[in-house]
Amino acid sequence: MSDDELTYTGGLPDMLDSYENRRSPFQFGTLTLPELDVDLDDLAKRIVPDTATELPPGRSTTWDRKRVQIAREFVGKSELAFLNAQLISNLRKRSFPRQAPALFCRLWDEQSDHLISVLDLRWLVSSVQTFADHGQTPTQREVGHALRVFFSMMKLYEFERLFSGLAPETPFQFKDRNHVPLPYQMKGFSFEKGGLDVNLIAPIWTKAMNDPTIAPLVDHLMIQLNKDPGGVFRRLKRMRDTRAPRK
Numbered sequence: 001m002s003d004d005e006l007t008y009t010g011g012l013p014d015m016l017d018s019y020e021n022r023r024s025p026f027q028f029g030t031l032t033l034p035e036l037d038v039d040l041d042d043l044a045k046r047i048v049p050d051t052a053t054e055l056p057p058g059r060s061t062t063w064d065r066k067r068v069q070i071a072r073e074f075v076g077k078s079e080l081a082f083l084n085a086q087l088i089s090n091l092r093k094r095s096f097p098r099q100a101p102a103l104f105c106r107l108w109d110e111q112s113d114h115l116i117s118v119l120d121l122r123w124l125v126s127s128v129q130t131f132a133d134h135g136q137t138p139t140q141r142e143v144g145h146a147l148r149v150f151f152s153m154m155k156l157y158e159f160e161r162l163f164s165g166l167a168p169e170t171p172f173q174f175k176d177r178n179h180v181p182l183p184y185q186m187k188g189f190s191f192e193k194g195g196l197d198v199n200l201i202a203p204i205w206t207k208a209m210n211d212p213t214i215a216p217l218v219d220h221l222m223i224q225l226n227k228d229p230g231g232v233f234r235r236l237k238r239m240r241d242t243r244a245p246r247k
Helices: 011-021 040-045 062-074 079-091 100-110 112-118 121-134 138-164 196-208 215-227 232-246
Strands: none
Touching: 040 079, 040 100, 062 079, 079 100, 079 112, 079 121, 100 112, 100 121, 112 121, 112 215, 121 138, 121 215, 138 196, 138 215, 138 232, 196 215, 196 232
16 A cells, blocks of 8 residues: 555554654652642642743753743643643653652542633643543543543544635534445434434533532533534534424
8 A cells, every 4th residue: 555545654663653653741840749748728829920921041941942831821720730741741651750640530529619610611622631641530531531532533524614714603514415435334324313413522422420529520511512602512413403494
């Protein structure tokens, strides 16, 4: 098979090279992550100052530079929200400070209300995805894995759709449908009887509610998904509603 017949010309080996290159651990200097027993209530009350965006004197490390980059998003917000972002950035790497996984889970076990109130949706999605590899229970890891795939595929699809020229709230027209086979011999989605969207969301949401640490975060994200006027699920609903009078 020639390379021009493949989407990823190098196959799995090249994909793994790209994946692993992004996972090189940070080098730490004087600034590092707090210990597991840090006072979270105190961090929730403290505000990230402008000085957090300044590099420490002397030669800077990769972590110094990354920490400053993250800090620019959190000036004026709580130190606890800033810490959550720092932990996520480290936990995406091959190695990280030993206390990072347990500290991340402790944040969400003890401070979920605060974090949900101050973090934007992008950081909330990153948080739930982090449970995939670092959750402390099977449910946390399973839900984290499911939502990592779920939100990643949503991002790919919604980004590609930007090139359609249609607003996010605008559904496709039935008359414009291209009647070609779906990949992998999949059957088409039925607007009248299809439950693929509900079957995708409901089991993840239900399982998450059985774990007190991840439940508030997932519940909030799923409620926001249900409210979103411009996502694929709302567009499908509008198309389904359009077909309903004809039934």
